[in-house]
Amino acid sequence: MDELLRQATAILRGMWQRRWLGIIVAWVVGAASVAAVLAIPDKYEASARIYVDTQTILRPLMTGLVTQPNVDQQVMMLSRTLITRPNVEKLIRMADLDLKIESKSERDALAEALMASLKINNTTRDNIYTINYRDTQPEQAKRVVQSLVSIFVESNLGDSRKDTESARKFLDKEIAAYEKKLEEAEGRLKQFKLRNLGNESAEGKDHFSRMSAAAALLEQSRLELREAEHSRDALKRQILGEEPVLLPEASQEPIAGVSIPEIDSRIDVLKRNQDAMLQRFTEKHPDVVSTRRLIKELEEQKQQEIVARRKTALTNPDSSVNTNPVYQQLKVSLSETEARVAALQTRVAEYQARYDRLKSAVTLVPQIEAEFAQLNRDYEINKKNYEQLVQRRESATLGSEMDNVAGVDFRLIDPPRASPKPVAPNRALFLPLTLLLALAAGVAVTFAASQLRPVFFEARSLREACGLPLLGTVSLVADEGRKSRERKDLLRFAAACVSLLGVYGAGILAFFLLSARTA
Incomplete structure (x- = not known):
């Protein structure tokens, strides 16, 4: 600690020896x-405030119908990229800043200066943008801000239209390409259907489903044919045994299968009505009960009619069997049954032929169905993409029209205005700093001079610097004249320092008084 104090004292004494050099440098x-x-x-600041209104009632209403970009993000990005070299060069032409420019280097220097001086600040929540610019001429600063405001508004509208047109051109190009693909796919599908026309069904079923359906129809037709043949054989047996069957004793029960057309038709109608009523009413409904009673009466009437006819046949044994109405009815039924058997035989043969054709083509069906599935898959993919592109093009067109009706609204809150007083430089701050700079320069010069030409004030310092033994020291005894000169020198130095501070203080005071008077 003592060593540090000794060194600091030596440095201060050396600086004191060069004090006049320091005060001169400070002045x-x-x-x-x-x-x-x-x-x-002096620099004057021009500024303008713009409010960008991106909230309209039409945008929420059109949500889901049109493609809506993030307008707030677009405007924010535009404000950040507004001060670019092309825009600045355009601004120079609009504000007539290039009237005194004679070379490309001067133009480049002016553009760089503008890019460094122009400021755009915004509050993200309120979408309020402030444009500031400082220049030595207030009117010129105002023109620059006005030109930048115009570029700000025009850039947004131009970029929006350019994006819409680019998107529309791209969509039109892709739609045309997919239209061509769809036409080619439809042509291939048409040719495939023409080649395999016989293998298609109107119901849209595949080959195996059609084969199963044909087999089911064939089995059903065979069953109906067997039923018709059995019915025909039964009728033939009844006709061959006509006399013992149709002419029994009067006391015997009616023979099953004997029909009376006029009574049977009425019974059939009543039974159908009964079935329809049972779907809506219960068994105890009056209409159902009445219908059953009528059916029972008609059946009893039919039985009585058959018994009466049999009695007539017994009382007239010489009458011909061919005139018997029951026999005639059996003959008619036999004819109808034989016709039905013939029709069913034709149907069975047709279904058998269909089934045989489907069975013979079963080996080619998987290949045909695979090719058809591939064609359908390609067609459906192209059709889906085509429909989506058309829908998006319509959405883009609607969005463009919506932007024209309810686009971004730029409102100039504060028009460009230049400040009547200069805003820079801040001389009230710089003048005190110059005093500190002068004092620091004086101190630095005295320190440098004391280090360049050092003075030894102690024997110890000389011995340490030379590294030689010191025999002794000689002290200076100052007389009254020397002391008087030293006191006068000290007073002159103090006066020089005080005068420096006084001049600075008076100058700063005069500056503030002038500033207050001009205000």
């Missing part, structure tokens, strides 16, 4: 810095 630096501050030209 010179102070005067130069004050002149530099006063020589800085």
Whole structure:
């Protein structure tokens, strides 16, 4: 600690020896810095505030119908990329800043200066943008801000239209390509259907489903044919045994299968009506009960009619069997049954032929169905993409029309205006700083001079610096004249320091008074 204090004392004593050099440097630096501050030209600031309204009632209503970009993000990105070289060059032409430019280097320097000076600030929540620019001429600063506001608005509208047109051209190109693909796919599908026309069904079933359906129809027709043949054989047996069957004793029960057309038709109608009523009513409904009673009466009437006819046949044994109405009815039924048997035989033969054709083509069906599935898959994919592209093109068109009706609204809250007083430089701050700079320069020069040409004030310091033994020291005894000169020198140095501070204080006071008077 003592060593540090000793070294600090030695440095301060050396600086004190060079004090006049320091005060001269302080005066010179102070005067130069004050002149530099006063020589800085005044700058006036022009500003404008713009409100970007992106919220309209039409946008929520059109949600889901049109493609809506993030307008807030677009406007924010536009504000960040507005100060670019092309826009700045356009601004130079609009604000007539290129009237005094004679070379490309001057134009580049002006563009770089504008890009560094122009400021765009915004509050993200309110979408309010502030444009600021400083220049030595207030009217020129105002023109620059006005030009930048115009570029801001025009850039947004131009980019929006350009994006819409680019998207529409791209969609039109893709739609045309998919239309061509669909036409080619439809042509291939048409040719395939023409080649395999006989293997298609109107119901849209595949081959195996059609084969199963044909087999089911064939089995059903065979069953109906067997039923018709059995019925025909039964009728033949009844006709061959006509006399013992149709002419029994009167006391015997009626023979099953004997029909009376006029009574049977009425019974059939009543039974159908009964079935229809049972679907809506219960067994105890009056209409159901009445219908059953009528059916029972008609059956009894039929039985009585058959018994009466048999009695007539017994009382007239010489009458011909061919005139018997029951026999005639059996003959008619036999004819109808034989016709039905013939029709069913034709149907069975047709179904058998269909089944045989389907069975013979079963080996080609998987290949045909695979090819058809591939054609359908390609066609459906192209059709789906085509429909989506058309829908998006319509959405883009509707979105463009919506932007024209309810686009982004730029509102100029504060028009471009230049400040009547200069906003820079801040001389009230710079002048005190020049005093500090002058004092720091004086102290630095005295320290440097004391280090360049050091003075030894102690024997110890000399011995340490030379590395030689020291025989002794000689002290200076100052007389009254020397002491008087030293006191006068100290007073002159103090006066020089006080005058420096006084001049600075008076200058700063005069500056504030002038500033207050002009205000």
